[in-house]
Amino acid sequence: MITRQQVDQLLQFKNSQYLVTSCYLNLDRGQMPPQALKIRVKDLLQSARHSLHGKAGTHEQRQSLQRDFERIEEYVQQDILGNRHKALAAFSCDGEKFWQTYQLPYVVHNVLIADHAPYIRPLSVILAQQRRYCVVLVDRVHGQLFESYMGEILEHKELLGDVPRWVSEGGQGGRDERNIERCYVAAVHQHFQSVADAAFRLFKQHQFDSLVLGGHREVLMEFKEHLHTYLRERLVGEFTADPGRTNAAEVLRLTEEIEHRVAAEHERRLAGELVHKGAAGRAVSGMAATLTALSRGEAQLLLVEEGFESPGYICRSCQHLSHDVATCPQCDQPTEPCVDIVDEAVGLATARNCRIEHVRGVTLLREAGRIGALLRY
Numbered sequence: 001m002i003t004r005q006q007v008d009q010l011l012q013f014k015n016s017q018y019l020v021t022s023c024y025l026n027l028d029r030g031q032m033p034p035q036a037l038k039i040r041v042k043d044l045l046q047s048a049r050h051s052l053h054g055k056a057g058t059h060e061q062r063q064s065l066q067r068d069f070e071r072i073e074e075y076v077q078q079d080i081l082g083n084r085h086k087a088l089a090a091f092s093c094d095g096e097k098f099w100q101t102y103q104l105p106y107v108v109h110n111v112l113i114a115d116h117a118p119y120i121r122p123l124s125v126i127l128a129q130q131r132r133y134c135v136v137l138v139d140r141v142h143g144q145l146f147e148s149y150m151g152e153i154l155e156h157k158e159l160l161g162d163v164p165r166w167v168s169e170g171g172q173g174g175r176d177e178r179n180i181e182r183c184y185v186a187a188v189h190q191h192f193q194s195v196a197d198a199a200f201r202l203f204k205q206h207q208f209d210s211l212v213l214g215g216h217r218e219v220l221m222e223f224k225e226h227l228h229t230y231l232r233e234r235l236v237g238e239f240t241a242d243p244g245r246t247n248a249a250e251v252l253r254l255t256e257e258i259e260h261r262v263a264a265e266h267e268r269r270l271a272g273e274l275v276h277k278g279a280a281g282r283a284v285s286g287m288a289a290t291l292t293a294l295s296r297g298e299a300q301l302l303l304v305e306e307g308f309e310s311p312g313y314i315c316r317s318c319q320h321l322s323h324d325v326a327t328c329p330q331c332d333q334p335t336e337p338c339v340d341i342v343d344e345a346v347g348l349a350t351a352r353n354c355r356i357e358h359v360r361g362v363t364l365l366r367e368a369g370r371i372g373a374l375l376r377y
């Protein structure tokens with residue numbers, strides 16, 4: 001599972017001696033069968049190899065680059081056979097023994113470049129949108145804690161010690177039924193509390209964004225009473241499950257169903273907010289207005305429909321972006337055509353401290369021009 005430390009390591013990686021190779025690949029097998037994907041990946045690496053070899057100055061740099069390519073190719077070819085992820089990112093600097101991979105939940109542009117620092121913009125955009133989930137499975141005797149992030153699931157067994165058994169030997173309070181009943185109720189409460197406390201410890205360690213509960217409805221009703229307020233506020237969904245019997249793959253599947261519903265609702269709400277605020281002059285939509293707001297630093301949140309690409313123009317002297325002008329309106333210099341102005345807009349948003357959200361599927365953003373921004377004021 002991708003940890004915050006791993007991402008920090010990547011962000012901090014810079015090297016002047018060797019080049020670091022950054023590779024993003026679309027591996028969506030819904031679009032292409034594995035065999036065709038393998039060939040396409042081979043072609044991409046082949047053409048990058050030709051164009052990048054000139055960039056590596058020294059013999060050592062060239063060798064390091066060569067080994068980066070070999071390692072990436074080997075990894076990708078294996079990953080295509082076994083993966084279910086839609087895309088992949090790999091970063092390699094053989095000279096420094098640096099190697100990281102990320103299995104990504106949605107499609108990215110194919111990119112293969114080498115430079116002294118890793119190319120992290122597409123990854124940062126994806127990571128900024130991913131939510132880390134805590135999943136608690138609970139019944140009156142057992143409890144299990146899971147962490148779910150970007151299509152992976154991990155059980156945290158270390159946080160739940162021996163679960164107190166409510167079946168006490170012989171019964172502390174005598175054998176009459178009311179006492180046994182009272183002991184049972186107290187022990188179940190204690191068990192719920194220890195599971196809830198463990199979930200809160202996990203939250204403090206990993207700062208997950210949302211909580212999902214698995215169990216039976218009436219048990220979960222009782223259990224929720226024991227949750228810390230922070231956790232109750234983060235609860236986004238529940239599913240039916242039995243701790244100890246529902247396996248991790250099933251827990252992941254059920255959690256992902258909830259994740260997709262939560263994400264879709266969130267994205268629909270943002271698209272609605274964009275249209276609503278647009279009417280009041282507090283948001284803009286469409287390429288031209290969005291680019292203007294971004295370059296003026298007025299955008300607080302950039303909304304882009306996933307998969308939206310559009311050619312445009314960029315001014316290399318002042319970085320002004322436009323979708324239909326061949327002379328920079330800001331500095332009168334000639335602009336250069338660029339393949340995808342949306343990608344440049346995302347880069348500009350990052351530089352301007354503007355949050356970026358991708359919206360999947362058909363929402364109100366479609367009619368609004370597939371791109372827009374909420375303004376700061």
Ligand SMILES: [Zn+2]
Binds near residue numbers: 316320331332
């Ligand atoms: Zn300019």
